[in-house]
Amino acid sequence: MSDHVDGPRSIGDPAADITDLFVFTSPGNPARTVLAMDVFPSAGEDAIFSNIIEHAIAVRRVTVAGIGNAAKFDPEAEEIRFSFRFETLKRDAAGSVIQRGVCKLPDGRELSLTVNDEKGTSTPDGDVRVFAGLRSDPFYLAWDIAILKKLPNLLQHTNVLSIVVEFDTRRMLDLAKGSLFGAIAETVPPQQRNLLGPAISRIDWVGRPEQTNMRLNNPAMSAITDLRDLWNQQTPFAVSKVLAPLFLQRLKDSLVTWDLLDGKADWTPETIAATANVFLDDFLLFDVAKPITDQSHLEIEKSTLSGHPYQTGGGRTLDANCIDILLTWLVNNDREFLQGGASGATKPSLKTFPYFATPNTELQTVTDSVELAATPDDVWSLVGQFGGAWHPQTARVSLTGAGVGQLRTIRTLDGQQIVDRLEAIDDTKRSLRYSNIAGIAASHYTSTLEVKPKGTGCVVDWRAQFVATGKTDRAVKVIVSTLFNTGLESLKSQFGVAK
Known part of the structure; x- marks a missing residue:
């Protein structure tokens, strides 16, 4: 990138x-x-x-x-x-x-x-x-x-x-x-x-x-040594003469790989060598x-x-x-323009100083749900416990305090630690809301879990909103979506799927 x-x-x-x-x-x-x-x-x-x-x-x-x-x-x-x-x-x-x-x-x-x-x-x-x-x-x-x-x-x-x-x-x-x-x-x-x-x-x-990421560490090449840290230690405008042949050969190999990625050869060996020299x-x-x-x-x-x-x-x-x-x-070699799946960044640049667009602060959303054959009360008696031990990725949970403001510290099966705080709970409406304190690469993270009647069974809705931090928006969405989906899918075996 x-x-x-x-x-x-x-x-x-x-x-x-x-x-x-x-x-x-x-x-x-x-x-x-x-x-x-x-x-x-x-x-x-x-x-x-x-x-x-x-x-x-x-x-x-x-x-x-x-x-x-x-x-x-x-x-x-x-x-x-x-x-x-x-x-x-x-x-x-x-x-x-x-x-x-x-x-x-x-x-x-x-x-x-x-x-x-x-x-x-x-x-x-x-x-x-x-x-x-x-x-x-x-x-x-x-x-x-x-x-x-x-x-x-x-x-x-x-x-x-x-x-x-x-x-x-x-x-x-x-x-x-x-x-x-x-x-x-x-x-x-x-x-x-x-x-x-x-x-x-x-x-x-x-x-x-x-x-670094496309030429020296070409993702289309397999089983290559990562030269990026070595390159980043070079002096700009004066790459080491001792290491230059190593970098130059990688650039040539990378250009050959790129050229053949679409199944057609558009570069000659001479132009590849010349271009690698320029990139060096x-x-x-x-x-x-x-x-x-x-x-x-x-x-x-x-x-x-x-x-x-x-x-x-x-x-x-x-x-x-x-x-x-x-x-x-x-x-x-510029034979045909390759347009990716987007035509611009999240925001276009400004025409006035400081030229970069303002930061992205919009809350992102992840939602998931599952329909179950059990009554809402039966399901809520399990998922309505803020301890969260019902989730299959949970290894252990410890609670601090009680009621609104209570903290739960979850140790996951893969060794991660997630700390959440209970913000609201309503047993009558079968709804709870919590915020994440640590463990998810996001700020302003709030999540709501609700169980609602539907037909002779119920539906469990789980949703979250957040601003990604430290990871891309896409990466955080994958993490949260996986967390939700794994948890909701596990309820099917316990309560049956609504028909």
Whole structure:
């Protein structure tokens, strides 16, 4: 998923897991360029930036050093770097919990900012403006890409932590020296001595989308070694010469696999080798002197590999359909456009600063029911006990307190722990409502269980609503649906199915 969860190390540290990098021209002012990076996949509403990680976007001027099968993009040594550090949580004058941070600009100036302040912070003369906060994830993936099966957007309703830098293009980039650049984003931990081994140089970095999850760890390839953590330890703009042959061979093998995924060969060995060489130098190319549009993503690379001058500014807008653009290129060399099962992210981008759409806060719903042959009272006498021991996935239950406010701690057969609180119970109406305190990757989770008469038997309704956090909306729905279905199906053997 773009750069989401791209390796064991980043999966273990989601606050440092970069999900995406974007470069585009400000829709409201063509004289300004926007750099943006996202971290923390499936961030919950209380997600905060790590206070020990440096978040950085670095830009270097690039020259075209070869075309056609000799295509090559050479970055200069000088780096234009925007780095962000964030503090621990504090309270403002009104007592609200806030997080503050500092952005260090390439010339050494520092901009203080408050997380989630949509106005952002600007320099006194307005040449740079920055933002950091929770926003709707603009990335979307609507494929089972290993088998080219269309799906709904797998990241529907998810949020990320976004960092945005907008600046005056000419003042920041000195276009007299050239207008083509490469950008990367990285998360760098404190460099301190590690008694168990060498210091970790970085947690994650990204240039072009899908370098790790689709090219280096191609899901259509079987029994391959996961190279993603090794790749993420490389220095951007300077991949290790010792390890370069390993990565290059994987890129070639991956391109061959993608090419044959539809049963047709559209690439020659020469173009595969040339494209792998371009991908090995992983940075997001953009030319600020040309138009950057929703369709211009990867056009610079494609044109240069084809042996003719590029026409657009490349880059990547928030609304760019980067997966389908990339998949079409890899699978059939742009012979036929491959449109996935969704045509856009959960929300389209904004045309004004900070450009990312507002966070997703809509409650999601899961419902299930079963019709039984027993009377409502007989069924309620079992499921109406808040202890929940009737559920077949329950290994043991412990209760704390009594009545409304009572807590139950459920240990499941697979070793998970779920803590719920009773919010309401009505034995007359055979209904109870509870909230989840821990154990389910969701906030605002409430669930209602009701038993109602139907014919000579009854119907048991179980429903929940929540906002997913830490997992995708789809993943949480699967977890809750499985929990409901397993429980309700078990009642059939005890009470019989209504006829």
